[in-house]
Every structure is written in structure tokens, then in C-alpha cells.
Amino acid sequence: MLREQIYAQATAALQERRRHAQQEQERRSDQIEREIPETLELNRHLRATCTAILQAAQSGNPQERLRQIEQRSLEADAMLRQLLTAHGYPADYLDLHYACPDCSDTGFVSGVPCACLKKEIGRISAEQLNVQSGLKLSSFERFSLSYYRDLPAEQQQAMAKVLQACKRYAADFAPGKAGNLLMFGGTGLGKTHLSLSIAKEILDKGYSVVYDATGSLLHILEREKFGRAEQDDTMQLLLECDLLILDDFGTEQDSSLNRSMIYTLLNSRINSGRAMIVNTNLDHAEIRTRYGDRILSRLLFTSEILHFYGKDIRMQKYMEQRG
Ligand SMILES: [Zn+2]
Numbered sequence: 001m002l003r004e005q006i007y008a009q010a011t012a013a014l015q016e017r018r019r020h021a022q023q024e025q026e027r028r029s030d031q032i033e034r035e036i037p038e039t040l041e042l043n044r045h046l047r048a049t050c051t052a053i054l055q056a057a058q059s060g061n062p063q064e065r066l067r068q069i070e071q072r073s074l075e076a077d078a079m080l081r082q083l084l085t086a087h088g089y090p091a092d093y094l095d096l097h098y099a100c101p102d103c104s105d106t107g108f109v110s111g112v113p114c115a116c117l118k119k120e121i122g123r124i125s126a127e128q129l130n131v132q133s134g135l136k137l138s139s140f141e142r143f144s145l146s147y148y149r150d151l152p153a154e155q156q157q158a159m160a161k162v163l164q165a166c167k168r169y170a171a172d173f174a175p176g177k178a179g180n181l182l183m184f185g186g187t188g189l190g191k192t193h194l195s196l197s198i199a200k201e202i203l204d205k206g207y208s209v210v211y212d213a214t215g216s217l218l219h220i221l222e223r224e225k226f227g228r229a230e231q232d233d234t235m236q237l238l239l240e241c242d243l244l245i246l247d248d249f250g251t252e253q254d255s256s257l258n259r260s261m262i263y264t265l266l267n268s269r270i271n272s273g274r275a276m277i278v279n280t281n282l283d284h285a286e287i288r289t290r291y292g293d294r295i296l297s298r299l300l301f302t303s304e305i306l307h308f309y310g311k312d313i314r315m316q317k318y319m320e321q322r323g
Contacts (some may be wrong), residue, residue, distance in 0.1 A: 003233075006128070010120040011107055018105035021098045029094055036087055042080045049073045119208070126208040126241050129234065132220075133212040135247060137203070138196040140167055147190075147313045155309040159190075162306045166194045169304070170201035175242040178275040182299055184283065185308025188315060191279040195245050198277065202243055210238060211245035214262075215252035221261050235261075239268050243275045250282035254290060263295060270298050278303070 033040050049069060056065035081091040098105045100116040107117035140163070148159045169181060181198075183191040199209045210217075220234050238244055244265075252258050269276055278299065280287065288296045 006121055006124050009124050010117060013120055013124075014105050014107045014117060017099045021096055021105060025094065025096045032084070032089070032094060036083055039080060039083055042076045042083070045076045046073060046080070122208040122237065122241060123206065125233075125237050126210045129210055129220075129237060130212070133216065135192065135196060135211055135213070137200040138193050139200055140170075140194075140197045143190065143193055143197060147316055148310045150311070151309055158307065158309055162308060163194070165304060165306060166198055170198040173198075173202050173205070173207070173243070173275070175207060175275070176273050178243070180270075180275060180299070180303040181277045181306060182303035183277065183279045183306045183308060185310075186281055186312070188312030189308035189310045190313060191308055192247055193313075195247060195277050195279055199243070199245055207242035208240075209243045209245065210241045211247065213248045213251070214246045215248065217246070218252050218258050218261055222257065225257075235264075238265055239272070240274070243277070244269060245277045245279075247279050249278045249280040250286065250290065259291060262291060266295055266299065270302050 029043070033043065052069050053066065056062050056069060059065055080094065084093050085091050096104075100114060103109050103114035103116060105116075107114055107120075143163060145156070145160060145163065148156050151159070166181070169178065172178070181195075183195070185191055196211060199211050203209050217234075217238065221238075224234055252262075266276070266278075282290070284296065284300075287299075
């Protein structure tokens with residue numbers, strides 16, 4: 001999708017939020033007028049203020065009249081708030097509640113794009129990139145510990161703890177505060193499933209998440225680097241999204257270009273405190289050999305480390321289906 005289309009989609013989403021805030025306010029207002037009929041007169045008075053101001057502007061002594069109107073509307077407003085709290089509602093119950101108080105969901109503050117507009121653009125861009133990914137979102141409910149039941153007890157317990165850690169990570173996620181997860185273990189042990197379950201929960205909270213196999217992401221970056229792609233801002237997106245999931249880290253082609261892109265990506269995200277989930281079939285020594293001590297130690301220091309145990313679940317499912 002072109003940048004202009006992403007921008008148009010983001011501003012449309014904000015417009016929708018604004019409309020929703022207005023509809024909700026009307027709904028609350030109708031409800032309160034039914035429940036507390038005294039508010040009807042006060043609301044009518046407040047609504048009439050605009051007309052009164054326009055009329056005053058054309059009158060002989062506008063300043064004095066405007067002062068009186070302001071005084072009366074302040075009194076009406078204060079009475080309305082008192083009525084609301086007396087009936088157990090918050091004093092601001094009838095105010096407009098925008099999702100972003102900074103820009104009242106317009107996307108701009110004094111002509112400058114608001115953080116919420118930039119966030120929405122990031123979210124849509126990430127969504128677009130994920131469409132190309134072969135990975136599909138998953139859920140914790142569909143993750144079964146029964147595939148690990150043949151393991152020794154301590155490994156079963158370890159897998160139960162891994163599941164808990166992933167659920168906790170998703171539940172507590174906040175940009176700039178969440179650390180990294182580093183998942184070690186062989187193919188088919190559930191690393192991707194749990195990563196994509198975390199992704200789903202965090203996307204549902206409205207954050208931007210990019211998830212793909214490390215190799216595919218590097219391939220996109222390479223195409224952009226040599227000007228063979230329609231877009232050229234994937235690196236920026238990978239550096240700035242709220243959560244980056246690098247699946248199958250270490251299966252990408254081992255080249256100096258890939259190493260340098262990986263280095264930039266991991267190093268910049270760690271420096272800016274942006275969260276990552278890195279899944280790998282490699283062990284510590286293999287990562288060290290390929291990417292060096294510096295990256296390995298930075299990853300280890302900034303990550304919660306989860307070791308996966310078991311037998312290839314895809315293989316187990318396949319055998320079950322064959323009966
Ligand atoms: Zn805003």
C-alpha cells in the first residue's frame with residue numbers, strides 16, 4: 001500500500017474515533033435527561049448560550065452582555081455537575097471524551113501531526129507488512145500443554161512456566177517498558193505459536209506489531225536497499241514498531257549484508273528500549289559464532305530467556321491425524 005493510502009486510512013480511523021466520541025456523548029446526555037429531568041432545563045440553557053452570544057455581539061453593549069451570559073452559563077454548568085455527582089455520576093460525565101485529549105481526535109495539534117496519528121500510521125503500516133508474512137496469528141487458548149506430557153516432570157514444569165511467562169508478557173505489555181523475550185529450542189516446540197499468541201493480544205490493545213521470519217524481513221530490506229521495491233521505509237518501521245517478532249532467527253542466509261542489517265536492527269531497538277521477541281533454533285554458541293559476542297551479550301542481558309523442550313508438535317499432530 002502506498003504511503004498516501006496509509007495516511008488516508010489513518011486519518012479516516014481518527015475521524016471515526018471523533019464521531020464515536022460525539023455519539024457516545026449524545027447517548028449519555030439522552031440517558032441523563034431521562035434519569036435526572038432537572039438537567040433538561042440546564043442543558044437547554046447551555047445550548048442556548050451560542051445563540052445568545054451571537055445576538056449579544058450585535059447589541060449595543062456587547063461586553064457587558066457577554067459577561068452576563070458567561071456568568072449564567074458557568075452557573076448552569078456548575079449546577080449540572082453538582083446534579084451529576086449527587087446522582088452518583090462523575091462530574092465530567094456529559095463532557096466529550098476523546099480517545100486523544102491532546103488533539104481531540106483531529107490528528108493535529110497547532111498544525112503539527114499528533115502522536116496518535118503517527119501511532120495509527122505505524123499500526124497500519126505494520127499490518128500491511130504482516131499481510132505479506134506467511135505467519136498467521138494464534139491464541140493462548142489453542143496452545144495445549146498435553147503435547148509435552150511425555151517429557152520428564154521438570155521439563156513439563158518448565159513448559160508450563162514458559163506458557164505463564166508468555167501470558168504475563170502479553171498482559172503487562174507497554175511500549176518502552178516491556179523487555180525482550182529470547183526463545184531457544186528446536187523446530188516445532190511452540191515458539192512461533194506462543195509468539196503469535198502474544199502478538200494477537202498486543203495488536204488487540206492497539207499497538208503496532210511486526211511479525212515475520214527473520215529471513216523474509218531481511219529479504220524485504222535487501223530489495224529496498226537496492227531500489228527494487230515500491231516502498232523504502234520498512235527499516236524505519238522495523239525500528240519503530242512497538243513490538244518486533246523475529247521468528248526463526250538464524251535460519252536466514254549468512255551474508256555480511258544480513259549480519260550488518262541484523263546488527264543495526266537489534267542494536268537500535270535495544271538502545272531505544274523497544275521490545276522484541278526473538279525465536280531461534282540456534283544455541284548460544286551458534287549465535288556467538290555468527291553474530292559475535294556483543295550482540296549475543298546485549299540480547300542475553302536485555303531478555304527474559306525461555307527454553308523450550310519437547311518433541312516436534314507438528315510431527316505429533318501429523319501422526320495423530322494418520323491415527
Ligand atoms: Zn492526538
